[in-house]
Amino acid sequence: MSGSSFVLQQQYGLDEQQCGLAFGLGTVGLIGGTQLDVRLLRRATPGHVLQRALLLGVVAGMVQLATAATGAGGLAGVLGNDSLAMATVMLGTMAPALAVLLLARPEAVGAGV
Numbered sequence: 001m002s003g004s005s006f007v008l009q010q011q012y013g014l015d016e017q018q019c020g021l022a023f024g025l026g027t028v029g030l031i032g033g034t035q036l037d038v039r040l041l042r043r044a045t046p047g048h049v050l051q052r053a054l055l056l057g058v059v060a061g062m063v064q065l066a067t068a069a070t071g072a073g074g075l076a077g078v079l080g081n082d083s084l085a086m087a088t089v090m091l092g093t094m095a096p097a098l099a100v101l102l103l104a105r106p107e108a109v110g111a112g113v
Helices: 004-010 016-043 046-070 074-079 082-104
Strands: none
Touching: 004 016, 016 046, 016 082, 046 082
8 A cells, every 4th residue: 555656656657646546546445345334234244244345355356466467457457447446345345344243242352351
């Protein structure tokens, strides 16, 4: 995360405004994932939501890693593919589900010890 602006500017030639837009799109994905989590938790347990989001996030991250490592598609391949969006949305989905699980069992993380 901290080095991404350097990579986007030096490797792909983005200016500051374009980097800001890239980060903004990531933020929209995180917020969208959080909103999706609210709906999913009405239908499934937090454990199921977390498991599925983690699995999808890992798969999407691996696709994103392969895309970046091979350079397939250049900048559009790195920023414009669905795997980056999926990984970001799944990250936004995992955080609230994990918080629900931890709040339900504070002893699991050593709280109150």
